Amino acid sequence: MGYPESVLADDEQVVLHRHPHVKRLIGPIMALLLATAFAGFVSGFVNSTAWDPNAKNVVFGVIWAIWLVIVGWLALWPFLTWLTTHFVITDRRVMFRHGLLTRSGIDIALTRINSVEFVHGFIDRMLRTGTLIIESASQEPLEFYDVPRVEQVHALLYHEVFDNPSVAG
Known part of the structure; x- marks a missing residue:
């Protein structure tokens, strides 16, 4: 299930779209x-x-x-x-949307991200999932639980934030 294009800004590209890990099911x-x-x-x-x-x-x-x-x-x-929970990384921001009847979400501009971490225990490592922690300039760190392939997501987000000249500069 792709993320709706209508919520993206002009020329904004989805880099990654994930639902929570299927272990929740x-x-x-x-x-x-x-x-x-x-x-x-x-x-x-x-x-x-x-x-x-x-x-x-x-x-x-x-x-x-x-x-x-x-x-x-x-x-x-x-x-x-589970189906209506989305973790999306674009070339401009990180978006998290969840909820079935009442939707809520948060957007974090890539330029506002200070650090990106992940945590996963033994079982999470076996299932290739974990918690992604994003610290932005103006908020307490946000934790996103049960992110599939959290290490790859961490590396991708780190690359988007710190290696991308249009974001880091």
Whole structure:
């Protein structure tokens, strides 16, 4: 899913666009699988009973309505939140946008960036993700969590900020 071109200034080019690492979706996927397995098990149990067919249909409706609420809350909402979270580096700025119903974001001009760091623990190193920390001239350092291939992003951002003569000068 590309970042919308309408938010870019004239002649501004996207250098990098990332969503958070897919590790954020492990919990929602597990919730989907467990809720589906549990709903299927309970439906199989209800189907094997000698209840009236209309009563079974009501119970099936309740089971799958509860399943729909659980999956919507614990799986679909986190997925849509992940999908609508963007970390974008252009040739002029770093942009972070997130939120599904209420959007929020921050832009940092490359000329205002003082330092760029990354942090990742053992598991994050195995998954090739981590936290990118950007310190700008006027704010506390900003931390962006679960950035995929954080070392490459760090190197790319460092290059854009400190090696690019149009930014560094």
